[in-house]
Amino acid sequence: MLIYQCEKCQQQYAKVVSVCAKCLCQKLIETEVSDEGELVTWTTIRRAPAGFSVNAPYDVVVVDLTCGLRVTGRLSQDSIPPSVYASVQRITTEEGSPIFSVIT
Numbered sequence: 001m002l003i004y005q006c007e008k009c010q011q012q013y014a015k016v017v018s019v020c021a022k023c024l025c026q027k028l029i030e031t032e033v034s035d036e037g038e039l040v041t042w043t044t045i046r047r048a049p050a051g052f053s054v055n056a057p058y059d060v061v062v063v064d065l066t067c068g069l070r071v072t073g074r075l076s077q078d079s080i081p082p083s084v085y086a087s088v089q090r091i092t093t094e095e096g097s098p099i100f101s102v103i104t
């Protein structure tokens with residue numbers, strides 16, 4: 001999974017930023033990290049906003065990647081049901097949002 005890391009203080013970001021919020025450095029480096037992580041929590045969206053209603057219901061998940069960065073994404077419709085501390089893996093990215101699946 002591609003993340004952005006500050007060259008000066010090593011702060012990590014899931015999305016591209018122009019300035020590091022921690023040290024104001026403007027040099028952020030694209031870094032490839034493991035797609036695997038641990039599920040922290042999730043919520044099921046049953047009444048989706050416009051543009052997402054075709055996918056409802058779907059689960060929005062919070063994942064701690066193995067690199068330590070906490071990210072938000074969605075759970076694949078094909079995934080086995082989520083549970084806290086479940087191991088997950090990013091299987092793709094849709095519209096800039098990582099799509100995870102629970103792995104056993």
Ligand SMILES: [Zn+2]
Pocket residue numbers: 006007008009010011020021022023024025
């Ligand atoms: Zn920084």
